[in-house]
Amino acid sequence: MTGHAVVIAGGGPTGMMLAGELTLTGTDVAIVEQRLGPELAGSRAGGLHARSIEVLDQRGIADRFVSQGTTYPVVHFATIQLDISDFPSRHPYTLGLWQKHIERILADWVSELGVPFYRGREVTGFEQDDTGIDVKLSDGRPLRAQYLVGCDGGRSLIRKAAGIEFPGWDPTIGSLIAEAETAEEPELGMRRDEKGIHGIGRLEDGKRVRIVVREDRVGQAGEPTLRDLSQALIAVWGTDFGVHSPTWISRFTDMTRQAASYRKGRVLLAGDAAHVHSPIGGQGLNTGMQDAVNLGWKLAQVVRQTSPDSLLDTYHAERHPVAARVLRTTMAGTALSRTDARTDALLGTMTELLSMDEPRKRFAGELSGLGIHYDLGEGHPLTGRRMPDLDLVTVSGPRRVFTLLHDARPVLLNLGEPGSLDITPWADRVRLVDADYAGRWELPVLGAVTAPAAVLIRPDGYVAWAGDSAQPGLPDALTTWFGPATAPEREDGLTADPD
Numbered sequence: 227m228t229g230h231a232v233v234i235a236g237g238g239p240t241g242m243m244l245a246g247e248l249t250l251t252g253t254d255v256a257i258v259e260q261r262l263g264p265e266l267a268g269s270r271a272g273g274l275h276a277r278s279i280e281v282l283d284q285r286g287i288a289d290r291f292v293s294q295g296t297t298y299p300v301v302h303f304a305t306i307q308l309d310i311s312d313f314p315s316r317h318p319y320t321l322g323l324w325q326k327h328i329e330r331i332l333a334d335w336v337s338e339l340g341v342p343f344y345r346g347r348e349v350t351g352f353e354q355d356d357t358g359i360d361v362k363l364s365d366g367r368p369l370r371a372q373y374l375v376g377c378d379g380g381r382s383l384i385r386k387a388a389g390i391e392f393p394g395w396d397p398t399i400g401s402l403i404a405e406a407e408t409a410e411e412p413e414l415g416m417r418r419d420e421k422g423i424h425g426i427g428r429l430e431d432g433k434r435v436r437i438v439v440r441e442d443r444v445g446q447a448g449e450p451t452l453r454d455l456s457q458a459l460i461a462v463w464g465t466d467f468g469v470h471s472p473t474w475i476s477r478f479t480d481m482t483r484q485a486a487s488y489r490k491g492r493v494l495l496a497g498d499a500a501h502v503h504s505p506i507g508g509q510g511l512n513t514g515m516q517d518a519v520n521l522g523w524k525l526a527q528v529v530r531q532t533s534p535d536s537l538l539d540t541y542h543a544e545r546h547p548v549a550a551r552v553l554r555t556t557m558a559g560t561a562l563s564r565t566d567a568r569t570d571a572l573l574g575t576m577t578e579l580l581s582m583d584e585p586r587k588r589f590a591g592e593l594s595g596l597g598i599h600y601d602l603g604e605g606h607p608l609t610g611r612r613m614p615d616l617d618l619v620t621v622s623g624p625r626r627v628f629t630l631l632h633d634a635r636p637v638l639l640n641l642g643e644p645g646s647l648d649i650t651p652w653a654d655r656v657r658l659v660d661a662d663y664a665g666r667w668e669l670p671v672l673g674a675v676t677a678p679a680a681v682l683i684r685p686d687g688y689v690a691w692a693g694d695s696a697q698p699g700l701p702d703a704l705t706t707w708f709g710p711a712t713a714p715e716r717e718d719g720l721t722a723d724p725d
């Protein structure tokens with residue numbers, strides 16, 4: 227039977243990001259994807275938020291995406307624009323780039339990394355035992371793995387087969403989304419009426435348009451047809467503009483649900499498999515990619531047995547609350563997108579509130595992902611927050627912090643006296659870098675913070691510990707996040723007895 231340490235069901239953005247992360251750590255991982263090729267029907271998600279771009283920058287691949295998209299210095303809360311150009315990040319913007327391009331670039335990356343893809347077959351089930359998991363594929367060929375990650379989208383078979391509950395809220399609105407040609411010139415732009423918000427935009431090929439139009443009934447069964455699209459257009463614009471030759475027609479709703487647990491034994495969930503919500507605010511793909519970056523290094527360490535299996539529980543503990551906030555914000559955004567007079571009044575009130583600096587920063591921090599704060603306990607304000615991409619001076623010359631994370635390994639940055647920190651028992655896992663940094667420490671949302679003398683950075687770019695050599699927490703943080711200290715090797719090659 228073919229075996230891999232980790233099998234990922236689903237090669238969408240979440241699955242590919244996770245596979246890339248695991249491969250960087252040297253973990254044997256494979257993706258099973260039901261689609262035959264990397265092409266995606268329809269353009270789907272419209273872009274990447276600032277933190278996702280930073281995460282890609284941490285791996286040295288942000289430019290591949292940024293060079294192909296368009297940057298906008300804002301995020302959206304419902305229809306309210308929040309400026310993020312003053313956020314302390316190298317990427318204080320949203321990148322407009324269709325999901326089909328994002329997936330193509332990710333597919334190239336994982337292919338360069340040599341990730342095996344079992345394409346054109348589905349995961350149909352699995353059985354876990356004490357030592358691993360048998361993954362069943364639609365072609366009858368079984369795969370054995372230590373862990374299975376369901377990155378198989380909102381209708382996740384993995385989630386259902388694992389018996390993980392998916393509580394939440396049924397849809398209240400539904401829209402058709404389509405790419406098609408029109409015989410007549412359509413009315414381009416957004417349209418707000420008593421039915422809701424709709425829009426038509428020209429696609430890159432200049433020939434087709436992308437249409438988003440509200441449907442009268444929610445939760446219609448079956449695949450949408452050209453006739454459904456035509457009727458919905460007529461109901462809103464009074465004409466279907468002679469719509470024809472659709473290349474993609476799909477339906478989306480504001481159904482809002484989240485997996486009760488992101489883990490059951492050897493099965494984990496990430497991306498849409500773990501959370502679904504309205505596409506308002508463009509959060510889904512970003513949340514999934516960042517789930518993957520949170521999970522990848524933890525899974526790698528557990529597979530390598532440098533950390534206990536319980537490290538995987540921190541994945542749920544950190545990422546479930548982030549997506550729960552996303553669910554709340556998208557539900558609030560959906561409510562604000564209603565078009566009655568009272569909702570308009572509420573929208574006006576919210577617009578006023580969000581024009582104030584503190585609320586703007588707080589909400590923009592959440593929507594851009596730059597304000598994410600994992601609860602890792604007391605300590606320096608950096609703890610649990612993203613490490614800023616500082617310009618450092620090291621013995622090997624100037625370095626950006628993010629370049630130190632390219633190989634997805636933890637870094638202890640010593641900004642104090644060179645050589646003042648000794649982490650020999652973790653030296654096989656954590657890279658110690660002596661560096662100087664003279665500038666300000668400024669975090670998104672929080673503002674200026676005091677300069678720490680040392681920072682322990684996890685492979686996902688979040689700070690596990692910050693302080694100075696006089697503070698006692700460093701060995702505990704190293705053990706919690708990167709496993710127990712190993713005894714140094716003796717000169718004869720045997721491991722010294724720590725006692």
Ligand SMILES: Cc1cc2nc3c(=O)[nH]c(=O)nc-3n(C[C@H](O)[C@H](O)[C@H](O)COP(=O)(O)OP(=O)(O)OC[C@H]3O[C@@H](n4cnc5c(N)ncnc54)[C@H](O)[C@@H]3O)c2cc1C
Pocket residue numbers: 235236237238239240241258259260261270271272273325347348349350377378379380382383403478496497498499505507508509510511512513514
């Ligand atoms: C209209 C629309 C607009 C959106 N706009 C945005 C936006 O602007 N920003 C944003 O962040 N998000 C947006 N989203 C959401 C975004 O598209 C999803 O959140 C994102 O695709 C989730 O990625 P994923 O990899 O978790 O899941 P998916 O993209 O759904 O990928 C799952 C993969 O698993 C495969 N698969 C499924 N079942 C199996 C199986 N049993 N075996 C093997 N393979 C399987 C599928 O073929 C698929 O490739 C939008 C969504 C829609 C519909």
